[in-house]
Amino acid sequence: MKKMIALGFEGSANKIGVGVVTLDGNILSNPRHTYITPPGHGFLPRETAQHHLHHILPLVKSALETAKITPKDIDCLCYTKGPGMGAPLQVSAVAVRVLSQIWNKPIVAVNHCVAHIEMGRVVTGADDPVVLYVSGGNTQVIAYSEGRYRIFGETIDIAVGNCLDRFARVLTLSNDPSPGYNIEQLAKKGKLFIELPYVVKGMDVSFSGILSYIESTAEEKLKSNECTPADLCYSLQETLFAMLVEITERAMAHCDKKDVLIVGGVGCNERLQEMMRIMCTERGGRLFATDDRYCIDNGAMIAYTGLLAWAHGVSTPLEEVTFTQRFRTDEVHAIWREKALTNGKELMEEDV
Known part of the structure; x- marks a missing residue:
């Protein structure tokens, strides 16, 4: 057939x-x-x-x-x-x-x-997970219910990928293969955590204020040698991803689901996957994620x-x-x- x-x-x-x-x-x-x-x-x-x-x-x-x-x-x-x-x-x-x-x-x-x-579900075998969709244009926490994919939380301004991309421009990082990937690699070398605004509003998140803050912080702190570009990338990633883990966990509790599927371009980030995996494991669930092919x-x-x-x-x-x-x-x-x-x-x- x-x-x-x-x-x-x-x-x-x-x-x-x-x-x-x-x-x-x-x-x-x-x-x-x-x-x-x-x-x-x-x-x-x-x-x-x-x-x-x-x-x-x-x-x-x-x-x-x-x-x-x-x-x-x-x-x-x-x-x-x-x-x-x-x-x-x-x-x-x-x-x-x-x-x-x-x-x-x-x-x-x-x-x-x-x-x-759907690509994430078929590639990973995830059945009915809470979905964290993170990319350059979108940031949403989603779960299926009664015929539709319902949005339980989302960004109220810019997407998380857009925040990372725009900060990469501040540091004039290469766009090859992507600015987010180059931020991820630089963040692995970061040692000093710089406290940034943490903006979770119920089930929603906001990234524009964090971006404005770190842009001005970068100019001041890099000039005075208080930190390195790697420290700034590390701090930005840790803050943004902690916010995403928080709203995803809240959606899991609300929907009574144990598994999480991460999709979208930012979903390739290994640090985001690691943070989400820790949270899922502590709740007795599993994390499903894919590589850059999907x-x-x-x-x-x-x-x-x-x-x-x-x-x-x-x-x-x-x-x-x-x-x-x-x-x-x-x-x-x-x-x-x-x-x-x-x-x-x-x-x-x-x-x-």
Whole structure:
């Protein structure tokens, strides 16, 4: 029996990725390319979109060749509808509309945040965990309930990844492979902990004030040789991650769940994983996390999540294949989770 196959496009930020995945979660190919700017600079929408335009067709060719399939083998095309940066998102939306008409394939619009969760679940085997989603554009504590991924806590200003990235610019760290990764490596050499603001507001967190404080602190303390850049990176990481562990643990208690899944680009950080693992172990639970192949934006996560929806009868009419910079995680009806739980319940009743 032929397996269902999807081709997925991810391009919501500075990475453009194309992935080929089967319904059982087998990743056949997952190439991507990152737009890297000079040290001290972020990435702007227009230039990022131009980068994506340049690389998207070679990535499609590479994905098909690596997966050893042709367009005829594809059941549906999936793309990131949002959230993300407008101009980069537009590239994938246009590409998928064109390919859909050339290849005569249905389209499924995918929520970027939900795709991170589903990729994390299938790769790690996590069943029903509390999810910490941490990236350059998003910071949320999430758990599944009654057909949707509910947000129990989130940032009220900037994302944790954005906070780390912007501090990397202050220190003019390289953006290759990513500013957050280079902060992580520098933090390992830090010895002096500098106290920073700790801003947890109920289930939510705030990072903009911490960033402003450490930016001014960095200028003063580095000039007077009171600390090193490594000390500042170490202190920033410890503070931010402690805040994230706190709100995640509170969500676990509220939802009566023992396991945690970390997804998103910042989820690759080994120190964050270590802190979260300690907390989970103390509560008798487990931590599930992935490496940079899957926690960083990629096409396979879009393909897999879109395929889950398509297998349950969901598709997107061509005239609705658009993009949006704002697309809440809890706006998505995760019909595949609902059906799976219902089927499980029916089986249990029959067994009884």
